[in-house]
Amino acid sequence: MSFSSFFLFLKLPFLFVVLQMGAAVLGQISNEALALLALKTSINDPGGHLENWVQQQQGGNGGVSTSPCTWTGITCNSNMTSVISLNLSTMNLSGSVSGDLGNLPNLLNISLDCNNFTGELPPQILSLSALQYFNISNNNFSNPFFSNFSQLQNLQVLDCYNNNFSGPLPGDLWRIPTLQHLSLAGNYFTGVIPLEYGSFQSLTYLGLNGNNLVGPIPSELGQLQELQQLYLGYFNNYSSGIPVSLGNLTNLVRLDLGSCGLTGALPVELGNLRNLDSLFLQLNNLTGPVPAVIGNLLNLKSLDLSYNNFSGEIPAALIYLQKLELLSLMSNQFEGPIPSFLGNLPNLQVLYLWQNHLTGNIPPTLGENMNLTHVDLSSNLLNGTIPINLCIGQNLQWLILDQNNLTGPIPDSIGNCQSLSKLRLGYNSLNGSIPLGLLGLPNISMAEFKSNQITGPIPSEIIDSPLLEFLDFSDNQLSNELPESIGNLPSLQQFYISGNEFNGSIPPQICDMLRLNILDLSDNRFSGSIPPEIANCKNLGLLDLSQNDLTGQIPPEIEYIPDLYLLNLSHNDLSGQIPPQLQLLQTLSIIDFSYNNLSGKIPQFSSYNISAFAGNPYLCGGLLQSCAAVGGGAAAGASSSSHGRSRGSSNLLAWLVGALFSAAFLVLLIGVCWYLRKSHCNASKYCQRQSTTRPWKLTAFQRLDFTASQVLDCLTEDNIIGRGGAGTVYKGVMPSGSIVAVKRLAGEGKGASHDHGFSAEIQTLGKIRHRNIVRLLGFCSNHETNLLVYEYMPNGSLGELLHNKERSQNLDWETRYNIAVQAAHGLCYLHHDCSPLIVHRDVKSNNILLDSSFQAHVADFGLAKLFQDSGKSESMSSIAGSYGYIAPEYAYTLKVNEKSDIYSFGVVLLELLTGKRPIEAEYGDGIDIVQWVRRKIQTKDGVLEVLDPRMGGVGVPLQEVMLVLRVALLCSSDLPIERPTMRDVVQMLTDLPHSNLCPILTM
Template sequence: MRELEKLAAKIIVVGLCAFVCVYPSMANVSWFNEDAQLLISMKSAMVASNSAFETWSIASNGSPHCSWTGVQCDRRGRVVALDISNMNISGPIPPQIVSLSELRSLNLSNNVFNGGLPPNVSNLRNLESLDVYNNNCSGPLPVELSRLVNLKYLNLGGNYFSGSIPREYAKLTSLEYLSLSGNDLTGAIPPELGFLVNLKSLYLGYYNKFSGGIPPQFGNLSKLVYLDIANCGVEGPIPSELGRLEKLDTLFLQDNALSGPIPPQLGRLGSLKSLDLSLNELTGEIPMEFKELKELKLLNLFINKLHGEIPSFIGDLPNLEVLQLWKNNFRGPVPQQLGQNGRLVEVDVSSNRLTGSIPPNLCNGGKLRILIILNNLFFGPIPETLGTCNSLVRVRMGQNYLNGSIPAGLLYLPRLNMIELHYNYLTGTIPERKGKAPAGASQINLSNNHLGGSLPSSIGLFSALQIFLVNGNRLTGPVPTEIRRLAHITKLDFSRNRFSGSIPAEMGRCKALNYIDLSQNKFSGPMPVQLTGMRNLNYFNVSRNRFNGSIPREFASMQSLSSVDFSYNNFSGLVPTGGQFSYFNVSTFAGNPALCGPFLGSPCSVAASTSPVQAQGNTKGVVSSSLKLVIGLALLFCSLAFAVVAVVKARALRKDRDARSWKMTAFQKLDFGRDEVLESLKEDNVIGKGGAGIVYRGIMSNGEEVAVKKLMRIGSAGSTHDHGFSAEIQTLGRIRHRHIVRLLAFCSNHDTNLLVYEYMPNGSLGELLHGNKGGHLHWQTRYKIALEAAKGLCYLHHDCNPLIVHRDVKSNNILLDSNFEAHVADFGLAKFLQDSGASECMSSIAGSYGYIAPEYAYTLKVDEKSDVYSFGVVLLELITGRKPVGDFGDGVDIVQWMKKTTNSVREGVTKILDARLSSIPLEEAMHLFFVAMLCVEEQSVERPTMREVVQMLADCPKTKPTQYFSPSQKEPKKPVSIQPPNLLTI
């Protein structure tokens, strides 16, 4: 009996042991299945491409979820990390996430999630890292995040969170990284954040609109390495307590409304490498205590109200690489030892009152890339050492008192993109370059100096040159024929010199030229007809020279011409009629007594209406009838030959076309196919032509209307590669926004691409605004179009990853549907086309004449701020009803005309309003005008972002019924007062 009891006891013990051993495994299996089911449930709740969660499936063999994309587990199979960043996921954040109770790291960044964080997010008690950066999340910041006491990393930046920062976040004492930048937060920055003593990085800037100043309590963040509170509206003085942050590496406080002097206590930040206090209202001098900042690499103090001399210790800082002090009130010399550390990369001290000579050792280490000293009082020669500084990319020394000659190698430096030496007292000749190596400069401005001698033939070495200005000098001799090599030149100004001889016919090979000014020289001879082959030519001035002969009639057929001046020469004969010439003023041809014709109101006699060449021909008699017969027979023979060739070619093309198959890629579900798209390509269906292709209107069998853009020769002939064009088209096809024209499909064969867009019945804003129906675009419609187009561009700049820079924002690229709702078209396509080998169809400058931002002149690249400038031009078009160029004469564009006309906003805006509008809400007009002025600021850093533009347009003040204005009146019906939008407070 006892043996049975012992056996039973053993069985019980073994059973208990087995249970103890097996139970955790059973529990793990339960957790395993639970976490897997949660992930599957999350997958069904998220909107993403099929490939994003391709591995997220429970197969019949029980595929472990720990191997799924973005999933990381512990040894028990519990999900501890989830990374689904950069998957283009949209919709709300799945609430099932909060049930992954063992989660320690969650990364949702760079997607399109919307709404707020899930309820009960505080259930993730083990969470140490939460990254929701760059989504569309909105609503207030969740207070319950303060319960996640284990959080070390929290990034909620780049969203649309609103309201104030919860003071409860001070409980997150384990935080080492906190980013709330790039949202719509308001209110004061909580001083309680100063209790987060473990913080190493703190980002609060960009697009937030805080009130008040920087809390002095931030001086308690003793472990802080990176502090960024830029562009968020903070005001008042810089707290001296920040000087206690001994480990601080980077301090960014730029683009705010900070005032008062720079605290000398910042000189205690011995570890500081980057200091940016630019774009504020700081006063006083640079503190002498800054001499202790031995680690400093970047010092940005530009656009403030600082004064005094630049301290000499600035030139002794051993690690200084970037020094930007422009647009202040600094005076005196620049430290002559600046650059001797051999590390200097960028110097910009422009727009001050600096004197003395240029420091000779700026390029000591051969690293100097950017040197800008324009608009000061510098005198003396340009250091010869700069002529051998091969690292230089951009040099701007204009508007000073520099004298002496140009260093021999300066213009021909291999990496130089732009050089400006205008408005100085430079003498000597333009240096000649020996050798055949091409020079790199894309813009050269030597205007308004005392340079003499002839133009060197080595000008032909500037194979990338786009802008060449030598006006206002004493240059002599003929223009060298080597100018024909400037294949990318767009602007040429030789005016007010002593050039002589004839214009070389080879200049006609410069097909990209859109601006030529040869006025006030001693040019002579006939006008070369080859110049009329420049189809981009917009401005042409040859006045006050000694040209003779007739004006070639081909000039009248140049559709791009908007301003010409042939006055005060010796031209004779009939003035060409028709074409663009019918729009020019009679003064264009003044001072040419031998000119005649209906345009001038003076009939031509036989002698007067005949050019010298024609007159010489007339002395030889009339062409004989036998010669006419020979010519006629020759033409008949040529016609027959061409007909035979055409038939043979047509048959070959037909066979070739049949051999090539078309491929169609649809970006959404379509009720039509490839054949219907191809059927639209008829001459009768053409609705537009441009440099990038031809646009056809197509009506599909289901009644849907589409616009088909035909692009030729995207890849090289015979090549199957498109240099990434198809991949980028795929990106454009996925873009969905109410104010972006939808790309429906993409068709291609061996040498032709077709882009199928949704059709816009009301055409483009430019056609409507500047055509006969411009007066029907009432004010409210114009304002609505402005806001809607801004929203479309904002989406491209801020909500696409990577962002898309349009590069050709203009009224003709804003299309209107049947309800006059605006849609931005051709976004980014100019860049893609240029990258794909179709550059022959593009201007060498990205954009259209009159819309191009001024910084292109010295950066030679465009970015999103260039789009902002172009959009500002569109706003001015909406306000004035005028075209960007052509209405103002002498090469003046709408921005320059606006600045000359509007001395004050209240009075000035009434001078430029479109006279076709019968009644305009004055406050709205002034508000839109203010926004336009901000957009077309000359310095790109002073322009708002498109997100800020949308905010300003949406916050337009409401006009009272008595505050309307008619452009036909001289004064508004009721005086009003309005302050301009301030980017520092929005």
């Protein structure tokens, strides 16, 4: 044997070992690829993110390459021999997660967050002993949590935020020695916080907020020496105060205990948390003064103590918090002056002090730090003048000072505040003139000065604010002519100047504001004629020119304002006829022509009250005296001359002949219809047979265990559980035992072959997946009738429970509050997370259904509309919705957007608070629940009177109730611009100022 052959012989075992190792490596990565492909089969991927998860042919030899290291979301180790990371975050995936995940033994990271996964987590995950990072937040996983998750001894991050986990909190997670980040927030965990949660060795983040936890906060949590962030609030309802032991968490940076039922005083031990930068204690029942140790928190940037019962003066120790950026003390019982040192805090940006009992002047130094962005000092007892330096840094965006006792002029500096977007100074005693430049600010969207003593003209020099939508100068002492340059506000939608002393003519340029939908010039001294250019206001819904000195005739061009709902021209000196063209305005339903010099015949308006024409002795027809009684020439100003009497007699004779002819024709028409109906009846059974033979089609939006014929079997009188204008609802028990609700849509029958976009919109609604929206399982159609199949809600509707004396006992405050928040989340999803966004158009208590656990689900999308652009209104052909819930602007403009839903939701909140219907006899004629509540809450006793005593009496957290009441009144504001978005509503109801809600918390 040669030396080379001998050497080769020695190398053979080594080569054999290498080949074996290579085969093992290839086998491992191949098996992991197969595991991923198997995992993919259980996942729905509408966006095609996982399209490159396929077996690819290798060139030449026809083999198969199964290496997944280049697949989307997959990361392998450095030598490409094993998968170590699976990252499928934010891919809009759905379906389930299969146990094939357990065949990736070297996984260090699993990120499935921000998708729509459902079902149970596979137990094979527990075999991934190397796993360090596990994030499944913002999905719909629903199984009880694993009690033996502590097997993952290398786990560092466990994030399960915003799923459907329930049951008690897992008690043995503390046994994972490496765990640093634990978030179980936003689920449905119940019971108490385990005492063992004070035994984590390495924990820096603990999030248990947004569950249904009860009992006291364990003092053992004070042992978590490494903890930096602690979130325990929101939906939880603890039975004690803040544990003093939390003062031991000296590494704590953020402490959030908002909205969780805390009582008692603020522990002085919290003054030990010197690293704290955020302290959120809002929406609790904390009492007493704020202790001076608050001044020890030298690193504090955000302090929110709002919606509590803190009393005394604003603590002087806040002067030491030089890093403070947000200070929110709103809705407490603070009294005394606003400390002057607040104006010297160098980093202060947001100052919310509204709804306290503060007195004295606004500190003149406020704003001098150059950083102030939001100031709300409204609803206090402040006096003195507005400081001149509030906007010296040109960062001020909101200045809200309404409902105080402020005096003096509006500073000229406000007219130079280029950053200002919202200005509210109403209901004070301000005087002087409007600052020059105020109506030329580039960012201002709202300016409200109602009920002050402002004098002088509206300055004409600069009127070109491009974003101004709302302008209210009503009930002041403004005078002079309205400048022609008022038309240079292209975005203005609502313009109120009633109750002033404006004179001269109405400038035709006023309708250069093409988006204007409310124009109120009433109770002034305008003279001259109404300009025919008023017809250029194509979007106008309300036009009020009453109580002026207008003369001339009513311009017939008003007929070209297609959405006009309210027209008030009363108490002027107008003459001539009411233009008959106005009767063509289908939307015009509120009119007032009283107390003018109008004459002639009243047009045939669809509805009106006789008082709308009072004070015009020469008007006739309709409900007034006949035109013959005032002379046939009244329309032309003729008196009772013989010629006029003759013409009136001949007109009367002609009218009688015409009436007789019409009556004869009507009798003939009825006879013909009767004959046709009789002959048609002979074929009715045949037609009915033809209809019933049309095939039914069941379109399913998920896997169903029943057929269309089984759905049809439910449509019997005995199964009816509800009737409404939109259709009849039946309860259906399927052969498998599952229960559904079947809604047969109203207004259908033979020949209804055109669905006007119904199928397309139902397809969109069928894809909605949200825990607070009733799930549409599918729909049946035979081209003549449509049946919607929903999941069944055993507790019926909120309206039924609220207004049924026996069943309403189930609705204590906690249940009502949860229903409010859950319904808000559902609407928030429709408005902000659906594409295109969905406007419901029929939000009411009867369309909020409750499951077996009284969880709220928004239902009935029979009137829903899909919108491509948020904030854009769409004209409807008629008013849709339910009486008492319809937003004012929808009623008079027939234009709808998401703000219409928000008004309706505000009415629902008032129903929850009062237990009353939107319309009740006790409110008085023409008064609805919104107006009734507004009147009653003017006094403290009135506030208590409006609350439903069935909520639980003494045990009801009044501050929490007051928050919901305030949100309800904001939502039901008459002005759409003042209503919050549904995202804001969710934020206010849960009050998480440091987060982006709907629905994701920032970590």
